[in-house]
Amino acid sequence: MTDGCLFCDIAAGTIPSRPVATTETTYAFMDIHPASDGHLLVVPRRHSTDLRDIEPQDLTDVTLEAQRIARAMFDAWDVDGVNLLNCCGEDAWQSVFHFHLHVIPRYRDKGKDRLVLPFEPNVPGDPDVMNDLSRSLSDALKSA
Incomplete structure (x- = not known):
């Protein structure tokens, strides 16, 4: 846990939430700014940014x-689909800097x-740009 981390405090129970499921290593709770009915977050109990x-x-x-x-959303709520979303970094819409997965039920x-x-x-993407990016990332992965 990290002092001052909203999601660490939620997982620890020091900030109220609407829990959905808890395990030894994870905590799932309803998102207070839902994109759809039932939108929730799954976080690790151990802090990571x-x-x-x-x-x-x-x-x-x-x-x-x-x-x-x-899987349970399909049975419990008769959803039409589900999105999993992770935002990594402020420019990718991350607003709480504790790793989390959004589980977003989708409805027609x-x-x-x-x-x-x-x-x-x-x-379609630009084929030259895709080729260059493919090569550069592949090279970076070989040296990682």
Whole structure:
């Protein structure tokens, strides 16, 4: 736990939340600014700032718990889909700097679902840019 971390305090029970599921290593609770009805967060109990520094086992535990919860959403709420979202860094919309996965149920009924797609998924990328990025990241991974 890190002093002054909102999600550490929520997982510790010192700040009220609406818990959904708890395990030894994870804590899932309702998001107070939901993008859709039932939007929740899964966090590791052990503090990590973001995707770059979370311990591999904590990442595994959070991801598997998010999967378990997403499966239950289909049965409990008759959702039409689910998004998992992680925001890593302020420019990627991270606002609380404790790793977390958003589990966002999706509904055809837009009265329950306020989330809109932030990009155009059917617009092709520039092949030269994709080739350059593919090579540079592949090279970086070989030396990592």
